[in-house]
Amino acid sequence: MLKRSRLLILSGQSGAGTTSAARGIRDGLGSRGVAATVIDSRGSEVEIEALVDRAIASAGLGTLAHELPRILVRLEGLAGILAVREAAARGGAILWDAGETGAFLRLMTLLSSTRSGMAGILPPLAAMRAAQSLSQADLAAWQMILGAIDEVQALLADEDSRILLVVVPDEGLDELVATRIGQLSLVRAGCDGILVNRVPRAGEGWPESWAQPQRRRVESLLGLGVPVIEIPQLVDDSPGAGAFRAAAGEVFDVGRLPRPLPDSIEERDDGGYDLHVHLPGVRPELVRVGRLGDALVTDVAGLRRQMALAPVLARCVIEGAGMDGDRLVVRFGRNRALWPEAS
Numbered sequence: 001m002l003k004r005s006r007l008l009i010l011s012g013q014s015g016a017g018t019t020s021a022a023r024g025i026r027d028g029l030g031s032r033g034v035a036a037t038v039i040d041s042r043g044s045e046v047e048i049e050a051l052v053d054r055a056i057a058s059a060g061l062g063t064l065a066h067e068l069p070r071i072l073v074r075l076e077g078l079a080g081i082l083a084v085r086e087a088a089a090r091g092g093a094i095l096w097d098a099g100e101t102g103a104f105l106r107l108m109t110l111l112s113s114t115r116s117g118m119a120g121i122l123p124p125l126a127a128m129r130a131a132q133s134l135s136q137a138d139l140a141a142w143q144m145i146l147g148a149i150d151e152v153q154a155l156l157a158d159e160d161s162r163i164l165l166v167v168v169p170d171e172g173l174d175e176l177v178a179t180r181i182g183q184l185s186l187v188r189a190g191c192d193g194i195l196v197n198r199v200p201r202a203g204e205g206w207p208e209s210w211a212q213p214q215r216r217r218v219e220s221l222l223g224l225g226v227p228v229i230e231i232p233q234l235v236d237d238s239p240g241a242g243a244f245r246a247a248a249g250e251v252f253d254v255g256r257l258p259r260p261l262p263d264s265i266e267e268r269d270d271g272g273y274d275l276h277v278h279l280p281g282v283r284p285e286l287v288r289v290g291r292l293g294d295a296l297v298t299d300v301a302g303l304r305r306q307m308a309l310a311p312v313l314a315r316c317v318i319e320g321a322g323m324d325g326d327r328l329v330v331r332f333g334r335n336r337a338l339w340p341e342a343s
Contacts, residue, residue, distance in 0.1 A: 006093045006094070006160045006161070006162070006252070007084070007088075007093075007094045007096065007155050007156070007158070007160065007161040007162070008025070008093065008094065008095050008096065008161075008162050008164060008251070008252070009096045009098050009104070009161070009162065009163045009164065010022050010025075010095065010096065010097055010098060010164050010166050010195075011098040011099065011100070011101045011104040011163070011164075011165060011166065012100070012101055012165050012166030012167050012195075013100070013101070013166070013167050013168060013170075013176070014100045015168075016166045016167050016168050016197055017166055017168075017197045017198070017231075017244075018097050018098070018099060018166045019097050020197075020241045020244060021097075021166050021195060021197070021231075021244045022038045022039075022095040022096075022097040023038060023241055023244075024241040024242065024243070024244025024245045024247075024248070025095055025244050025245070025247070025248045025251055025252070026038050026093075026095055026248075027241070027245050027248070028244065028245035028246065028247070028248025028249065029093060029248050029249075029252060031245070031248075032248070032249060034092070034093055034252070035091075035092035035093065036092055036093035036094070036095055037087045037090065037092060037093070037094055037095065038095045038097060039080060039083045039084055039087060039094060039095065039096040039097060054138055078145055078148075078149075080096065080098065080107070081107075081145075081148050081149055081152045082144075082145065082148050083096075084096055084148075084152050084155065085148040085151050085152060088151070088155060093252070101165065101180050105180075105183050105184070105187060105303050106303075108184070108187040108189055109187050109303070109304075109305060110149070111149065111152065111153050111156060111187075112187045112188045112189075112305065156189065157259075159256055160256075161256070162192040162193065162254055162256060163184065163189055163190065163191055163192055164191075164192060164193045164194070164195055164251065164254065165177060165180055165181075165191055165193070165194050165195065166195045166197060167194060167195070167196055167197065168196070168197050168198050169196055169198070169199055169214040169215070169217040169218050170214075170217070171213075171217070173196075173217040173218075173220065173221070174217065174220040174221060177191075177194060177221055177224065178224065178281070178283060179283075179286065179300075179301045181224065181226065181281040181282075182279065182281050182282035182283060182286055182300050182301065183300050183301060183303045184281075185260050185278075185279045185280050185281050185282055185300075186279060186282070186298060186300045186303055186305050187303075187305060188259060188260050189259065190256075190257050190258070190259050190260070190280075190281075191226050191257070191281075192226070192227070192254050192255065192256055192257050193226060193227045193228075193229060193251070193254040194221055194224075194226055194227070194228045194229070195229050195231055195244075195247075195251065196218050196221070196228060196229070196230050196231060197231045197243075198231065198232075198233040199214065199215065199218055199230045199231060199232055199233060200214055200215070200232075200233045201215075201232050201233070202215070204232075206233070218230060224281070225257075225281075226257065227254055227255075229247055229250055229251060229254075231243045231244060231247055258280075260278040260279065260280060261278040262278075263275060263276060263277050263278070263307075264276045265310060265312070265313065271333075271334055272316070272319065272331060272332055272333045272334065273312065273313060273316060273331075273332045274329050274330070274331055274332070275296070275313060275329070275330040275332065276327050276328070276329055277298065277327065277328040277329075277330070278326065278327055278328075279300070279323070279326060279327065279328050280326040281326070282300055282323065282326070282328075284322070284323040286300050286301040287299070287300055287321075287323060287328060288300075289318070289321040289328070289330055290318075291309075291318055292306065294308060294309050294314040295307060295308050295309060296309055296313075296330065298328065313332050315334065315335055315338040315339060316332035316333055316334055316335055317332065317333055317334075317335050318330060318331070318332060319331040319332060319333045
């Protein structure tokens with residue numbers, strides 16, 4: 001029996017089989033005496049969207065602003081967060097079918113934010129309470145959502161959580177996986193394992209002209225430093241559930257890889273500062289850096305993370321940035337208008 005919940009997050013390419021993976025692994029664990037719950041958040045989405053719509057109406061948002069909160073809520077998967085929270089309260093293993101990785105990464109961007117940053121994305125609770133524009137039930141619901149976000153943040157940081165990418169051996173696999181690993185680093189998470197679904201094994205009757213390139217793509221992942229689990233293509237198992245059942249023990253035993261280290265600031269001899277952002281697994285050509293007010297915006301292949309600058313850096317200007325090994329180093333120089341002694 002598990003002493004506490006183990007959270008396995010399955011996310012991947014559209015059509016790669018995350019749902020089949022979650023169900024197959026659940027059944028495989030069950031046959032080994034491990035109780036597991038598959039997260040299905042679809043039942044909560046309608047209720048959450050109705051809650052958001054009432055909040056929008058109460059806030060008196062204009063037509064153009066009306067859709068933005070609904071889009072944010074839909075993309076960030078609050079329904080999934082609530083379902084994970086409920087499953088964690090029951091104990092046992094949790095298999096979160098997080099679907100397509102792009103949507104999951106946007107959720108991780110929210111979860112890597114500060115509490116104040118999240119409150120800024122969600123409806124302004126304090127203003128609504130002051131105006132008494134929402135019912136007590138809706139206010140309580142929003143507070144519950146914020147509480148659930150806190151709890152899922154803690155679950156993700158726990159040593160018993162794992163993030164697994166589910167992919168298929170199509171052309172461009174290595175590039176896709178490397179990009180996703182880098183983006184997970186950006187949101188202060190990591191990839192603990194890669195499940196390659198529908199791998200045609202040698203000697204099982206598959207046309208070699210088709211099967212051999214697929215197996216080579218799987219081999220190309222072995223140098224990434226992440227465990228790779230092959231889920232074979234079975235003739236009599238098109239959804240893949242049977243193959244995932246057989247791999248359940250191997251998947252469940254995947255270890256947790258180290259997560260990115262906290263950011264650090266170093267003062268240079270010339271009076272400037274270097275901000276070090278640990279981004280293991282990120283390819284240098286995928287990284288872009290910019291500034292928005294007093295926030296640093298880091299972009300990895302189109303995914304952005306916004307981070308509030310420390311006060312000392314907020315008084316500086318960016319002089320350059322680049323990857324040094326597995327760290328992004330952003331060089332700051334003193335803004336002479338804000339540092340008179342630097343003139």
